[in-house]
Ligand code: CDP
């Protein structure tokens with residue numbers, strides 16, 4: 001028989017047929033459980049097909065009859081968009097038709113959308129308009145084990161909705177690790193006497209198979225839900241530790257990638273880092289050093305994966321690497337469970353993740369690199385064994401591992417709760433203490449949030465939502481401090497300017513891009529738009545220059561080191577925020593104060609008076625983020641304690657100021673940076689937030 005070359009004869013299929021996914025065997029039993037019980041908890045390994053297949057099964061089984069919609073929530077925006085695109089592809093439709101997604105400031109759905117992926121925060125927001133979420137027949141809360149703030153609050157809201165919609169509503173909770181019992185207990189508890197054993201009968205596979213799909217003995221009707229376990233196919237993963245802890249884990253990760261590349265067999269590499277800066281550095285580190293590889297060596301293709309990337313950029317990680325090339329994906333926690341990338345054989349786990357942490361004493365919320373939990377480490381290692389046996393290189397020692405916490409503390413216990421409390425109040429949930437939380441938030445966090453909302457004028461002294469300010473703040477798709485700023489803006493005559501500032505600070509992506517190695521030029525370009533008063537007005541200048549010049553002249557963005565895409569997004573966000581305000585009956589008088597200057601150099605907004613009004617207006621929302629410069633050039637916030645540094649991207653970096661307000665805080669290494677910083681007068685703080693500064 002003639003030999004023939006397999007790889008020359010066969011072309012790999014574009015997608016692995018969905019019928020081969022582990023979940024396919026459970027289709028019948030899943031649909032049975034969802035039909036029979038209000039709550040179904042699906043436990044299965046990442047990659048088993050939960051996110052992409054369950055909504056399709058539901059749609060085929062008729063859950064979208066009468067125009068009803070199936071919602072699948074994701075804790076992350078990236079996951080919502082990528083899975084939606086994938087499911088649309090599988091169903092052969094254009095994204096936004098039968099399958100769509102909706103994330104803050106980006107709604108890609110239409111009247112024909114039957115399966116809708118959205119962030120859990122956005123679904124909560126929908127409940128403001130449609131309190132029973134009546135357009136949905138099924139809501140699947142995906143990645144519930146991550147316990148994001150919005151997921152936890154959503155679960156409480158869904159539990160309340162379920163009481164009112166006993167017959168026409170189903171909840172599916174999907175979780176990658178075994179926290180299933182907790183979720184079931186949560187939905188079962190009611191003060192009504194339901195014992196745990198009665199409500200948490202796990203249906204085993206054997207039960208289901210032996211009865212041809214349906215559980216042999218359906219649990220009693222009083223039972224609210226069932227757990228179904230989809231056993232995932234996975235291969236053994238060898239876990240390796242360092243003998244001594246790594247000093248610089250980014251550097252060590254890059255080195256480990258090269259070690260794997262030169263010593264280990266084929267297969268792509270997934271590296272867990274904590275954020276964009278680290279990831280960009282690592283990608284660059286690989287590119288630089290790859291040049292020194294042996295010329296005949298297999299190539300390395302480093303790819304970043306983090307939330308700030310555009311959808312197209314994120315899609316690269318799913319593409320198969322060219323022949324003789326090994327993909328190395330440097331990712332944040334996104335790749336831990338939310339996103340499945342095929343072909344990963346080696347995992348490099350640095351052992352850190354960026355977590356939100358709110359300090360109730362200083363009122364500052366930071367995003368800090370924190371050691372992961374054991375559950376996370378296990379989940380990360382599991383990413384290596386999806387297609388064949390793999391290896392996980394932990395950049396820490398075994399005793400480090402043993403000292404890690406079992407699971408990550410849920411976000412609700414370490415976040416600024418002002419945004420969610422505002423939302424709960426707007427949903428008519430006045431008694432926060434009695435709200436069914438999966439895990440109760442610490443009382444000091446609740447108190448701090450109530451204090452802030454009161455000082456912002458969103459709550460009255462009985463902790464009731466004020467009208468119209470409080471209700472409007474809840475409706476606006478920006479956090480409470482910015483919402484207050486926007487809603488105060490007309491009284492300062494700066495509504496048009498503040499809309500722009502709100503849009504520019506909500507971007508998430510980079511406004512500036514440096515062309516290769518031209519950092520100095522970029523800084524010079526920035527200076528063109530800079531004003532003495534600080535970053536907010538500088539952002540306003542950038543935006544105004546963009547809409548007057550940048551949208552028309554192709555080279556404008558390139559020459560000024562501006563990111564065309566990000567700025568285009570700003571235009572769209574601004575338009576959306578403007579529509580909200582117009583719905584409230586506010587009139588936006590567009591003013592383009594800077595256009596009279598033909599050369600754009602320098603382009604200045606308004607006069608000193610306009611600038612003062614903008615800064616006063618910012619103070620009405622951001623008084624809790626006020627800080628004073630110290631003789632050494634660092635800042636202290638009013639509560640004292642925390643040493644804050646102006647971020648290098650800020651105008652206030654290396655500049656003199658007295659008092660400032662800032663938009664946000666971020667941590668890099670062991671320094672706390674403030675970003676988007678603007679000068680204010682001390683007196684304004686007492687003028688606009690007398691209660692807040694009295695409370696202190
Ligand atoms: O949700 P779960 O982790 O259980 O799995 P899934 O996200 O539904 O993924 C099922 C399969 O689809 C996996 O083999 C993925 O690799 C594949 N998939 C993909 O190739 N591209 C996507 N954007 C999403 C999923």
Ligand code: MG
Nearest residue numbers: 050051337338
């Ligand atoms: Mg999933």
